[in-house]
Amino acid sequence: MQQNDHTTQKVVILGAGFGGLSAAIELGRLKKRRRKQNSQFDLEIIVIDRNDFQLFTPDLYEIASAAKDITDEKKLKQAVCIDVRIGLGQESVGFLKAVIESVDPINKQVLTSKGEVDYDYLIVAPGSEPFYFGISGMAEHSIPFKWIQDAVTIRSTIQRLMEEKEQVHVIVCGAGPAGVELAAELRTMCERIMSRQCFGLTLVEGRGTVLPQFNERVQRAGYKRLRQLGIIVKSNFVITHAEEGKVISKTGETLTGDLIIWTGGVKASSLLEHSGVTLTPRGQIAVHNTLQSQQFPDVFVIGDAAECQVADGVYTPMTAHEAVHQGPVAARNVFHLLQRESLEAYHVKDEGFVITMGGKNGIVVLPGGKYIVKGVIGWFMRQYVDFRHFRTVLPFMKACTLWYSGMKMMSKNDPE
Ligand SMILES: Cc1cc2nc3c(=O)[nH]c(=O)nc-3n(C[C@H](O)[C@H](O)[C@H](O)COP(=O)(O)OP(=O)(O)OC[C@H]3O[C@@H](n4cnc5c(N)ncnc54)[C@H](O)[C@@H]3O)c2cc1C
Secondary structure (H helix, E strand, C coil), rough: CCCCCCCCCEEEEECCCCHHHHHHHEEEEEEEHHHHCCCCCCCEEEEEECCCCEEEEEHHHHCCCCCCCCCCCCHHHHHEEEEEHHHHCCCCEEEEECCCEHHHHCCEEECCCCCEEEEEEEEECCCEEEEECCCHHHHCCEEECCHHHHHHHHHHHHHHHHHHHCCEEEECCCCCCHHHHHHHHHHHHHHHHCCCCEEEEEEEEECCCCCCCCCHHHHHHHHHHHHHHEEEECCCCEEEEEEEEEEEECCCCCEEEEEEEEECCCCEEEHHCCCCCCCCCCCCCCEECCCEEEECEEEECHHEEEEEEECCCCCCCCHHHHHHHHHHHHHHHHHHHHHCCCCCCCCCCCCCCCEECCCCCEEEEEECCCCCCEEHHHHHHHHHHHHHHHHHHHHHHHHHHHHHHHHHHHHHHCCC
């Protein structure tokens, strides 16, 4: 080890989401292993996040559509919020609950709502936020589908509307996986739980098909299932303007609804604008394949915040899957820098994708994207993927409890 053992090096990780937490856990493990070889070795690792939980976004649609008889909101939130202190505690990693305000990469300092934090190495993982592509009125007249409170608001708004009105119509904007999963689950919940007429649901997409990022087979299967559930699909509907209860397309067509939900896009966190690093035209930080910032070698960027080119003009997608694989690579590369070793390159791992389609139904896109599996197997696969993630960030029994309690609560809406 080349590190001077008298000066403890400090790694600060911004964000305890998919990327940040997986990086912190890997760093904690590396530190433990190193200390077994050399008891003098020390490394300070601190994770900073405004929340002390990691939001498990893949199951967020379950919160928006949770059964009416679940009245304990705290319990409901717990089903998708992973306690980061438990995850970090098992690896002796420090945690600071604070809002990150800016980064000064020249002086190696992070400014937070609780003061300044110095670092030797920084891993930036603040994720993303809703992006409206300049659609006038959309931010004001829709509920985004990004954070836990959005899901809770969607649920309570639908319940209130169903009590107040005879006929309710919901518009979901964006037919990527998040919009499709939400639309399918809302309709399933509605048919199973609501005693009177179910609310109408229109899924709007600017491109020519639902699930545009997948191949035709997946798109066809998705469309078929959405139609089966009674969802109206409006593709090639490029929204240019939104008003109270209305979305208007570039051809002048208007759709009206009682609730508009936006799942149409995200952009990298606006925190990056205060990071002292030059941003790419997509608002991310450009990284080498080692996930190291192209400008500051002691800064690593992962997850939705990173623009990581994997082929000519092809960048890693903004998914949890990428973030959890990038985290450990960034962690190992910090360690390599400490030891003055050459760095590891990040390689995209194709593990397929699962899209849930309402109730115990889903589409599994197998690695390579050529083959798909539909139906209840999709739901089982999703359960497995969820558990695998919980297990990587939590001790075994905690992971089992979280998975089981979430599954029990969320299956309440599902048809037998
Ligand atoms: C509804 C929905 C469903 C999704 N489903 C899937 C799916 O099924 N599969 C999949 O692969 N991906 C899915 N995604 C995408 C996935 O959630 C993101 O790609 C992933 O979260 C990115 O990980 P990250 O570590 O970059 O950011 P995040 O996981 O978002 O973590 C960022 C963290 O930084 C913290 N933070 C940000 N700014 C600040 C600040 N200023 N101060 C303090 N803390 C801050 C946040 O609190 C958060 O904890 C979904 C996204 C959504 C919205």
